[in-house]
Each structure stands twice: as structure tokens, then as C-alpha cells.
Amino acid sequence: MGKSILVVDDEQSMRIFLTNILLKENYSVVTASSGAEAVNRVTCDEPDVVLLDLRLPDMDGMTVLEKIKKALPAVPVIIITAHGGVQSAVEAMKKGAYHYLTKPFKVDELLIMIERALDREILRREISHLRKQQQKEHQTECIVGVSPAMQKVHEMIERITESDATNVLIYGESGTGKQLVANAIHYKSRRASKPFVEVNCASIPDTLMESELFGFERGAFTDAREKKTGLLEEADGGTFFFDEIGDMSLHLQAKLLKFLDTKTFRRVGGTKLIQVDVRIIAATNQDLPQAVEKKRFRADLYYRLDVATLRLPSLRERKEDVPLLAEHLTQQSTRKLGKKIESISPEALKILAEYDWPGNVRELENVIERAAILSEDGVIRASHIPMDLMRGSVVTSGGAMGPGFDLEGLSLGNGKSLKDIVQGIERTLISDALQRCGGNQVQAAKLLGITRDILRYRMKQFELPSGRLAAV
Numbered sequence: 001m002g003k004s005i006l007v008v009d010d011e012q013s014m015r016i017f018l019t020n021i022l023l024k025e026n027y028s029v030v031t032a033s034s035g036a037e038a039v040n041r042v043t044c045d046e047p048d049v050v051l052l053d054l055r056l057p058d059m060d061g062m063t064v065l066e067k068i069k070k071a072l073p074a075v076p077v078i079i080i081t082a083h084g085g086v087q088s089a090v091e092a093m094k095k096g097a098y099h100y101l102t103k104p105f106k107v108d109e110l111l112i113m114i115e116r117a118l119d120r121e122i123l124r125r126e127i128s129h130l131r132k133q134q135q136k137e138h139q140t141e142c143i144v145g146v147s148p149a150m151q152k153v154h155e156m157i158e159r160i161t162e163s164d165a166t167n168v169l170i171y172g173e174s175g176t177g178k179q180l181v182a183n184a185i186h187y188k189s190r191r192a193s194k195p196f197v198e199v200n201c202a203s204i205p206d207t208l209m210e211s212e213l214f215g216f217e218r219g220a221f222t223d224a225r226e227k228k229t230g231l232l233e234e235a236d237g238g239t240f241f242f243d244e245i246g247d248m249s250l251h252l253q254a255k256l257l258k259f260l261d262t263k264t265f266r267r268v269g270g271t272k273l274i275q276v277d278v279r280i281i282a283a284t285n286q287d288l289p290q291a292v293e294k295k296r297f298r299a300d301l302y303y304r305l306d307v308a309t310l311r312l313p314s315l316r317e318r319k320e321d322v323p324l325l326a327e328h329l330t331q332q333s334t335r336k337l338g339k340k341i342e343s344i345s346p347e348a349l350k351i352l353a354e355y356d357w358p359g360n361v362r363e364l365e366n367v368i369e370r371a372a373i374l375s376e377d378g379v380i381r382a383s384h385i386p387m388d389l390m391r392g393s394v395v396t397s398g399g400a401m402g403p404g405f406d407l408e409g410l411s412l413g414n415g416k417s418l419k420d421i422v423q424g425i426e427r428t429l430i431s432d433a434l435q436r437c438g439g440n441q442v443q444a445a446k447l448l449g450i451t452r453d454i455l456r457y458r459m460k461q462f463e464l465p466s467g468r469l470a471a472v
């Protein structure tokens with residue numbers, strides 16, 4: 001069905017006339033003959049456009065318009081008015097009507113106006129949707145995790161956002177969400193409407209970094225033809241995120257310290273003192289106290305930054321969060337890929353839950369996205385998960401069928417039952433055999449010393465794909 005249009009007119013002949021035109025254009029049509037009915041229809045049917053005759057028996061047209069806009073603020077309302085009613089139509093537009101038509105009007109005129117109103121409405125909805133999504137992506141609600149370690153993180157974020165000045169130091173292995181948390185702190189704080197500016201201290205050369213941060217005056221160096229404001233100035237009122245602060249040079253550390261002490265700085269080659277108000281968030285995966293000991297990081301800067309400290313747990317320290325994260329990341333991939341993924345199979349979840357995740361949430365995100373791409377029926381299955389991950393969950397290393405078949409990871413007592421381990425080995429052996437035989441089930445069954453029926457049964461049980469196996 002096409003877009004829906006609500007026709008509000010007390011004259012039956014007019015309702016029938018409009019309905020016929022609109023149905024021919026593939027719109028779906030709802031009608032109302034009184035103001036009260038119109039308001040009711042708007043609430044229940046949420047039409048995409050309303051055609052409203054201002055002269056109604058039960059209610060003043062303006063009142064109806066107001067009620068419609070209150071119930072469904074974004075809906076475009078086109079006023080249809082009798083000749084001579086232009087004045088009230090204009091007034092209606094001031095009250096939020098989209099446009100007006102005076103009777104008699106040409107059918108084409110009406111159709112074009114409806115089309116335009118719809119275009120505008122689609123655009124508006126898209127923009128507001130994108131904006132909402134963007135906002136949401138930054139909110140702490142999107143920092144998924146209910147484990148005690150993550151609860152602590154959530155509490156810390158709450159506390160930090162209550163104040164809007166304290167500097168924050170975030171520790172965490174690669175992929176644990178340092179950037180995500182830095183964003184959340186900014187967007188939850190009173191600084192949210194001001195800029196969030198970030199630099200990665202590891203990726204910008206020292207010489208460039210200084211002018212990037214502080215800006216420069218014209219003529220400060222050979223290439224400086226124009227003055228340039230620095231990133232710190234751009235962040236005024238907002239938050240400045242120094243990613244990988246452990247990699248900042250000692251020279252810049254001294255400059256940054258001076259800025260933190262005075263809240264002022266000079267552009268490169270300049271004399272004027274510039275004052276800015278920013279909250280500093282710094283993140284690192286290095287052990288800063290150790291860097292201080294080794295004189296690679298200034299102690300005074302460290303103490304300046306270490307006011308509120310957040311330690312993000314690795315994913316293996318909070319494995320209970322894996323299913324929840326997997327679910328969240330699947331939805332994220334669904335949006336990104338424009339593909340519908342309904343669920344993750346229990347077998348696949350089991351593999352995810354048992355893996356150690358050295359690359360933390362980022363690695364899980366990559367695995368899920370890849371699986372979402374491979375999935376054909378809206379379900380992420382074990383066969384969509386990389387083989388080495390599966391092995392990692394049962395056997396520590398080495399091909400299961402090869403001479404180096406490794407039993408090290410098989411000790412009991414690490415939360416896995418004997419059945420789990422045996423099934424894991426069985427699955428690995430079967431998938432290895434299938435891979436070796438290029439997916440030929442007869443050959444693989446022979447290699448494994450089982451019948452083809454049993455092989456098929458096991459493949460189904462372990463959700464291994466049939467057909468020629470791509471080495472996923």
C-alpha cells in the first residue's frame with residue numbers, strides 16, 4: 001500500500017471526489033467528516049498527509065489543526081479552503097499547516113502539493129532519525145555490559161559526568177572501548193552541545209602535533225602563510241580526547257602540562273595568550289606508572305591527568321557479557337549492512353563464549369560482522385565463525401588431524417565438561433576432514449571412518465555447512 005492520506009471534509013461529495021483521485025494515484029485513503037473524527041483518525045492511523053477543510057460542523061478549523069499538530073507534530077497538513085478563505089488559510093500556515101489550496105483547484109495542483117509534502121516529510125524523518133541514531137550511538141546505554149566489572153565502569157561514568165571539569169584517564173587493552181567511553185562521557189556531560197575533539201598521539205609526528213594542537217601565527221614557519229587556530233581552540237567549551245597518550249613525546253608533554261596548569265597557551269610563533277576551557281580525557285593501553293618510572297612519561301603530567309581513573313576490563317575478564325555484546329553487535333551489523341539477522345544459534349554462541357578474545361570487543365565486532373555477511377537465512381551459525389576461533393575454544397593450537405594434535409588445552413576443571421570437550425574435538429575433526437576433502441562428504445566420511453549418514457547427522461548437529469567448504 002502507498003502512503004496514507006486523511007481527507008477531512010464535511011461534504012460527502014468532496015470526500016468521494018478526493019478519495020477517487022487519490023486511490024487512482026495509489027495512495028491509501030482515510031476520511032473524516034468532522035473535527036473530532038479527524039483528530040481520532042490522526043491518532044489511530046498516523047496518516048502521512050492530511051487534507052483539511054477548515055469549515056467543519058463541530059469544531060473550529062484552527063482548533064482541529066492545533067489538535068492534529070499536537071497528536072502528530074510532523075504530519076504535513078494541506079488546508080483546502082473555499083474561495084475567499086485565503087486569510088484563514090494563511091493564518092493556518094502560521095499555526096503549522098504545510099500549505100493551502102483554494103477551491104476550485106486543479107487535480108494536478110493537488111497531487112503535486114501532496115508529493116512535495118511527502119518528500120519533505122521523508123527527508124525530515126530521515127534527518128531526525130539519523131540525528132537520534134547519532135545521539136544514541138554516543139550514549140552510555142550503548143556501552144553494553146552487566147558484569148560487575150562493567151557495572152563499576154557505568155558507575156564511574158555517572159560520577160565523572162556529574163562534574164564537567166575533572167580530567168579523566170582511561171586504561172584498557174586494545175579494543176576494550178576506550179574511545180566509546182570517552183565519547184559517552186562527553187555526550188552525557190554538560191559539555192555535550194560543544195565539540196568533542198580527539199587526536200591520536202601515536203599517529204601524528206611530534207612537530208606537526210604541536211601546531212595542530214596550539215595552532216600557529218602567520219609566518220611562524222616557512223609554510224605558515226595564514227594563521228591557523230589549533231584543535232584546542234576548536235574544542236573550547238567541550239572535551240579534548242588524547243588517545244594513546246603514552247606515546248606523546250616528552251617535549252609535547254611539557255607543553256600540555258603547562259596548558260593544564262594555566263588553561264592558557266600561545267599559538268606557535270605567537271605572543272598572545274589564549275584561554276580555553278576544555279575537559280581532558282586521555283586514554284592509553286600502556287602502564288603509565290611504569291612509563292613514569294622509566295622516565296618516558298612525566299610524573300607531574302601523570303598526576304595532573306590521573307584525577308579520575310577508569311579501568312576498562314578485557315573481554316576475557318567479563319565473559320558473561322559476551323552473549324549480550326554479541327546480540328548488540330549483531331543488531332549494529334544489521335543496521336550497517338542493511339541485512340536482517342534474527343538470531344545467533346546456540347552452537348555459535350557457545351563458541352563465542354568460550355573464546356579468549358585477545359582483541360576484545362573490537363575482535364568480537366569483526367567476527368560478528370563477518371558472520372552477518374556470510375549468513376544466508378538470517379541466523380548466525382557456527383559455520384560462519386572462523387575456524388581458528390572454534391579451535392581456540394577447545395584445542396589450543398595445531399591442526400586437529402595433524403601430527404601435532406595438541407591436547408594441552410583439554411584439561412578439565414576450566415568450566416568445560418568432558419562432553420563439551422569431546423564434542424569440540426569431534427567438531428574440529430569433522431570440519432578438518434571436510435576441508436581436506438574439499439567438502440566431498442563421501443571422502444571425508446571414509447577419512448573419519450564413519451558412515452556418510454553419521455557424518456551428515458553430525459554436520460547438522462554442529463551446524464557445519466554442506467557443499468564445498470570455503471576456508472572461512
Ligand SMILES: Nc1ncnc2c1ncn2[C@@H]1O[C@H](COP(=O)(O)OP(=O)(O)OP(=O)(O)O)[C@@H](O)[C@H]1O
Binds near residue numbers: 176177181328
Ligand atoms: N561495552 C561495549 N559495548 C558495545 N560496543 C563496544 C563496547 N566496547 C567496545 N565496543 C565497540 O568495539 C569497538 C572498539 O572500541 P573502541 O574503539 O572504543 O576501543 P579502544 O579501546 O579505543 O581500542 P584501541 O585501543 O584499539 O583504539 C568499537 O566499535 C566499539 O563501538
Ligand SMILES: [Mg+2]
Binds near residue numbers: 178179243
Ligand atoms: Mg581507540
